Amino acid sequence: MEENYKASPLKLYSYWMSSCSFRVRLALNLKGLDYEYIPLVEGQQYTPEFMKLNPISYVPVLVDGELVIADSLAIILYLNEKYPHQHPLLPTDLHKKAINYQAASIVHSSIQPHQNQARYIEKEFGPDQKLPWLRYHIGKGFAALEKLLKDYAGRYATGDEVHLADIFLAPQLYAATKRFNIDMQDQFPLLSRLDEAYSQLPAFQVAIPEKQPDAPSSRTS
Amino acid sequence: MGEPQSNCPLKLYSYWRSSCSCRVRIALNLKGLDYEYIPINVVKGEQFSPEFRKLNPIGYVPALVDGDVVISDSFAILLYLDEKYPQRPLLPTDIRKKAINYQAANIVSSSIQPLQNMTILKYIEEKVSPDEKLPWVQCHIGKGFESLEKLLQDYAGRYATGDDVFLADLFLAPQIFTAKGFNVDMNQFPLLSRLDEAYSQLPAFHDAMPEKQPDAPSSSTS
Numbered sequence: 001m002e003e004n005y006k007a008s009p010l011k012l013y014s015y016w017m018s019s020c021s022f023r024v025r026l027a028l029n030l031k032g033l034d035y036e037y038i039p040l041v042e043g044q045q046y047t048p049e050f051m052k053l054n055p056i057s058y059v060p061v062l063v064d065g066e067l068v069i070a071d072s073l074a075i076i077l078y079l080n081e082k083y084p085h086q087h088p089l090l091p092t093d094l095h096k097k098a099i100n101y102q103a104a105s106i107v108h109s110s111i112q113p114h115q116n117q118a119r120y121i122e123k124e125f126g127p128d129q130k131l132p133w134l135r136y137h138i139g140k141g142f143a144a145l146e147k148l149l150k151d152y153a154g155r156y157a158t159g160d161e162v163h164l165a166d167i168f169l170a171p172q173l174y175a176a177t178k179r180f181n182i183d184m185q186d187q188f189p190l191l192s193r194l195d196e197a198y199s200q201l202p203a204f205q206v207a208i209p210e211k212q213p214d215a216p217s218s219r220t221s
Numbered sequence: 222m223g224e225p226q227s228n229c230p231l232k233l234y235s236y237w238r239s240s241c242s243c244r245v246r247i248a249l250n251l252k253g254l255d256y257e258y259i260p261i262n263v264v265k266g267e268q269f270s271p272e273f274r275k276l277n278p279i280g281y282v283p284a285l286v287d288g289d290v291v292i293s294d295s296f297a298i299l300l301y302l303d304e305k306y307p308q309r310p311l312l313p314t315d316i317r318k319k320a321i322n323y324q325a326a327n328i329v330s331s332s333i334q335p336l337q338n339m340t341i342l343k344y345i346e347e348k349v350s351p352d353e354k355l356p357w358v359q360c361h362i363g364k365g366f367e368s369l370e371k372l373l374q375d376y377a378g379r380y381a382t383g384d385d386v387f388l389a390d391l392f393l394a395p396q397i398f399t400a401k402g403f404n405v406d407m408n409q410f411p412l413l414s415r416l417d418e419a420y421s422q423l424p425a426f427h428d429a430m431p432e433k434q435p436d437a438p439s440s441s442t443s
Binding site: 051057071082102105141 | 277293294323324330334341349368369371
């Protein structure tokens with residue numbers, strides 16, 4: 001929700017296609033928080049100005065008044081604590097909370113970092129290596145998520161409310177289906193069902209890459 | 222702490238050299254929690270056994286069993302432990318410092334550690350050559366460490382985010398240990414070097430280090 005610049009204390013540095021930025025956009029939308037969308041142009045993440053905000057030069061970065069935080073999980077947990085009443089992003093049950101952290105970490109540490117390496121793999125080993133690399137790492141993570149969540153899923157990943165696991169899953173599933181054409185239905189029936197459920201959520205619909213101010217008007221990927 | 226006690230409700234599936242397992246070992250020590258140490262030899266592929274896959278479908282250590290509760294992934298385990306056993310909190314109360322702890326922990330867990338794990342290194346070794354493994358790892362560790370130096374310079378005290386040990390320290394200590402094993406020149410990283418020295422003085426960290434674990438070889442080769 002890219003609203004009035006002067007009123008919003010929250011600023012989000014984002015890139016339309018970045019699934020890490022997508023997670024934070026989703027969280028902000030779920031909580032009904034207005035924010036200023038500051039798009040990063042390719043290459044801009046290495047400028048001194050941006051590296052002051054995030055020394056590892058990744059999006060997303062959240063600026064909340066004087067406070068600057070980077071890393072999607074850090075940002076989302078911060079938002080959840082600072083704005084606890086609007087749509088809590090974690091269940092109160094401790095075990096379910098832990099499962100949310102675990103599912104988020106599978107995406108955050110076991111899938112997305114390897115997905116990020118795909119460009120390097122293509123450059124070093126050739127374009128025909130990129131898709132096997134992606135399929136392997138995404139497939140491994142998705143297989144684990146299918147097993148992990150089967151005892152917990154309801155309408156969403158860990159029950160009938162949207163929680164942290166969903167915030168991490170939704171963009172990852174979107175990337176897998178829309179960007180990398182991973183076949184979901186046969187191999188990953190639970191994740192397919194969740195993907196469909198997410199697509200119905202207004203908070204998700206507004207957060208998708210194509211709807212962002214910096215998305216090209218005609219998608220080429 | 223780390224003894225074979227089958228009556229212990231807390232069981233930790235761990236590998237001596239796993240930096241992710243080390244994070245949890247430190248936390249358990251800090252909180253004074255006894256646990257049964259169950260070794261999983263990842264070099265021999267024990268993480269792929271059906272029994273272990275039931276505990277952690279992605280097949281990584283560590284995994285924690287607490288009575289009926291089973292959790293994997295070090296970040297999830299640490300936050301679970303911190304809520305269930307609030308003695309010796311792993312996070313500061315200040316929301317800003319808490320966020321920096323999460324950020325630093327995630328630089329390690331998403332931008333460094335996944336790029337040095339066995340699968341990746343095997344891929345590099347097979348596709349390029351064994352000689353390429355070390356430069357690859359050193360590059361990614363170096364990039365992550367540079368950003369941690371910058372991130373923490375405004376927050377560090379005796380430890381990463383002040384004068385108490387918090388979550389960031391639990392991620393940093395094992396990663397620095399691993400970096401030294403890969404011959405990363407720590408002189409480039411004065412703050413992290415200072416933190417490493419500080420951690421070495423703490424029994425909770427010292428006892429969690431790889432060579433102190435029950436499954437460490439009797440003569441360490443690292």
